[in-house]
Amino acid sequence: MVTPVRVVIAVCLVAPFVAMLWVGSYAKTDPTFIGVPFFYWYQMAWVLISTALTMTAYRLWQREQRARAAAQGGAAE
Template identity: 80%
Template sequence: MQEAPHVSRGPVVTPVRVVIALCLFSPFVAMLWVGSYAKVEPTLIGVPFFYWYQMAWVLISTVLTMIAYRLWQRDQRTRKASDGGASR
């Protein structure tokens, strides 16, 4: 008896992928919403809010990108394992 050809699944929206998208999208929203941080007060060690807020987002973006990357790796391993088990 012939086996049906394996059909690869297309992109699937999962909760993990939504979290990944939010991790990658939130820095853009934070930086493009200039009205939320276009002010001088509060200062941090004499540095106006406008500057230290942006510098804080450099660090926050790094952490969020790292989280997104780890989640993506885990998602791909899970997907590959489930595809591998289904095709055997």
């Protein structure tokens, strides 16, 4: 069943793949950040962003599963 929460979870998990596979968007040297070319710091930034998005997706999934279990438990009584 597709729910809005599951759509958000999917977007959180797919966004890093799209960002990294679209090489043309970051295959350049400028702007530099602390002397590091854009190509490198962009990828390193996505490591942190991907971690945050994966954590968000996991927390949303847990919350949905708890709500589903509570709804099924309440319906059984």
